[in-house]
Amino acid sequence: MKTKHRAQAIITAHHQDDLIETALINLLRGTGRRGLVAISDNQDVRRPLLSYPKPEIISYAKNNKIEWREDPTNDSPDYLRNHVRRNLVPKMTADQRREFLENLKRVSKAGKRMDAGLSILSSGILDHRTIDRSKFSALPAVLGNELLTYWLRQEGLREFDKRTINRLNVALRTARGPSTHPVKDNLSIEIAQKTARFERRTLR
Numbered sequence: 507m508k509t510k511h512r513a514q515a516i517i518t519a520h521h522q523d524d525l526i527e528t529a530l531i532n533l534l535r536g537t538g539r540r541g542l543v544a545i546s547d548n549q550d551v552r553r554p555l556l557s558y559p560k561p562e563i564i565s566y567a568k569n570n571k572i573e574w575r576e577d578p579t580n581d582s583p584d585y586l587r588n589h590v591r592r593n594l595v596p597k598m599t600a601d602q603r604r605e606f607l608e609n610l611k612r613v614s615k616a617g618k619r620m621d622a623g624l625s626i627l628s629s630g631i632l633d634h635r636t637i638d639r640s641k642f643s644a645l646p647a648v649l650g651n652e653l654l655t656y657w658l659r660q661e662g663l664r665e666f667d668k669r670t671i672n673r674l675n676v677a678l679r680t681a682r683g684p685s686t687h688p689v690k691d692n693l694s695i696e697i698a699q700k701t702a703r704f705e706r707r708t709l710r
């Protein structure tokens with residue numbers, strides 16, 4: 507969409523409540539540290555309202571006679587986000603909310619330092635999308651998961667679950683080659699005896 511319209515940026519109206527809701531949802535889903543800061547750390551999208559809570563934005567809109575649209579699915583009890591929005595976030599006190607947001611900032615800063623370390627580690631294991639299986643297998647499983655997550659994001663993937671990461675981690679350590687291990691969409695990992703490589707299938 508950005509390329510199609512030759513836009514300089516994508517801007518959304520996500521606010522502080524969205525930030526908290528997303529972090530809580532991803533915490534419940536077990537998506538790890540990146541899930542806690544998925545909105546604030548996405549540099550591809552600009553969100554100028556993240557510092558403002560929803561009630562403050564609504565109050566401003568009403569006082570200035572600004573119309574807005576409500577997503578009709580916001581009233582459906584079938585979505586986890588609506589459960590979090592109605593039953594969890596409103597019960598947070600002002601102090602809890604402030605502390606939660608400060609913790610998210612700490613996670614974001616620590617995550618950026620970790621990603622810098624993963625970049626250095628990756629350079630010794632991954633070369634032009636080809637993985638040295640013996641070097642990868644020497645890593646602790648938890649660090650292997652972090653490195654795989656880092657690589658998938660380098661491949662342009664944003665949404666994948668912990669089960670996928672665990673499956674690929676095990677495959678890189680134990681699978682016999684040649685074998686193909688799907689990741690998501692058209693991306694897969696092709697495993698040989700000593701190496702593995704990220705490959706994309708041509709979509710017809």
